[in-house]
Amino acid sequence: MHIDLDYFFAQVEERENSSLKDKPVVVCVYSGRTEHSGAVSTANYIARKFGVKSGMPIMLAEKILSGKDAVFLAVNHELYDKVSDKVMGIINEFGDKFEQVSVDEAFIDVTKRLAGDFEKAEEFVAEVKKTIKSKERLTCSVGVGPNKLIAKMASSFKKPDGLTVVKPPDVKKFLNPMPVGKLYGIGEKTEEKMGKLGVKTIEDLARIEVSKLIEIFGKKLGTYFHLAANGIDNEPVQDRESAESLSRIATLKEDTRNLESMIPVLNRLSEEVKVRLDMQNLNCASVGVITVMEDLTLHSKSRTLDSPTEDIETIKSILIELLEMLLKDKTDLNIRRLGVKVSKLSEKGKQKPINEFFEVKS
DNA sequence: GTATGCTTTCGGC
């Protein structure tokens, strides 16, 4: 079962201030460059009806909604995180296993609770929704299916406040008519490639011989596409240990390609990332710099280390090197936004096992 | 030549 909180940030804001409920509400990330510069994080369904979307420039959303009595708010992550924790706690209580995917999404394994009986799903979900509604005054959209893949695709089928139950015998019926690009794991490029093979729908994909898919996409991907198109997925619902990566990005006061002026920013971002690493007792084995140029194109450079580090000075000096490299690669444009990312995270004091050491040789 | 893993870019929210 997959649970997705509806238009989460904006819904929390409506909850905090009921006078917002019948108005367009737009939750924004202000960059600080000018009073109105920034982008839309999310908007309620009234604002969406007028065409407001995530990622849109705030000034454009303002124009679309002018005269519509719209409310623009700055994101309040502290609040959303707190509310998220409470809701996730509730959801966790309803499953035998729990997996949080993001601030507003989670899977629970309810196989045992439902005794494998999908007829019980509707009533069960009603109970989950009722609890979240009464304790936190929030709605969500829910998908129930025989595995995570189907549950995830089902929860986005009807929203907001939706419920879609896909019983095992109905899996094919559910997937078949969808465009192949809707299948989890298939992006634009792969969809294009599929189109050239005459594959438009998930049904088309399911009909292709697995050997043919392996020939075209390689063993790993080919096998995955074949199984997914047939509704088969064996990924367990499991606790996520910690995030896979951690990053911090900020808009510069003005566009520049002057290294000296960016070093203090890079240092500050590194320190903020380091604090978050420490909070979770993590170190990192990969360090990267991210830039968004004045034309909003994104570029990045990263380096994998020989061994994980937690040393801030090491991280800072690598980042400066990477930024220098990036400036040499990309000689034409100024940098608008600058970021720091660490990945290949592991818990301090624990060495990640190298699988080959334990592999049984035959 | 192919499979794999690493790096870079994309896309959802």
Add this chain to the structure above:
DNA sequence: TTACGGCCGAAAGCATAC
């Protein structure tokens, strides 16, 4: 008129090993 965040995991592209 134009307008443009921050964060994450997924997808795509690329390099290397066999």
